[in-house]
Amino acid sequence: MRRPSTSDAFQVLSVFSETQGLLLVLQRVSKAKRKGEVAMALDLFNEVSLMLESSNQGQTWFVREARVLRSAEGIGRNYEALQCASAFAWLVAQNTIPEETRARVYALLGQAFGAFAESPRPDVAYVKALYCLARDEGYPVKQEWVRSLAAADRAQVAELLNKPLAEQSANAEAVARLRERLEAWVRTQTDIIVG
DSSP states (O other): OEEOOSOSSEEEEEEEETTTEEEEEEEEOOSSOOTTOOOOOOOTTOEEEEEEEOSSTTSSEEEEEEEEEEOOGGGGGOHHHHHHHHHHHHHHHHSOOOGGGHHHHHHHHHHHHHHHHHOSOHHHHHHHHHHHHHHHTTOOIIIIIIHHSOHHHHHHHHHHHHSOGGGOOOOHHHHHHHHHHHHHHHHHHSSOOOO
């Protein structure tokens, strides 16, 4: 997630690490390229391998080397996918992820951004990602939220969660309504900050 920068020399990024959680990272923006130098600005939602260094005991990290492992460029081709990916990235960036669940959240981010980039149903991908995040953080989303729904909504949630994204047939209004109900439950029943 890019953050506003007060310097033209650096782009400021929020990076989620499988082992360290959320890190504030600065990447130098090269204006003049030396012969053979390739300036690669990190892009939103990409999975990258970074070599970092810090001069202040890990408060701020500087990129020494970067390599893109997996691109999520498809997100930028669909406005709804961009909205859903941005909302999920913001959600992860606003919450402290405990050390014991960082690996699961890291894997979930990869799955979610891949789904946002490739799926025709980013709305469903967001509901699935939020549900999985709450579940993986130990909240009884299935036992409490799903059971609190009317029978028709429970059936719709089961279909959203269990069917592959390419086979989803739920209308957008139903998905939006279930998303709102899930976000409301997460806000009131968990410590997860939802926008």
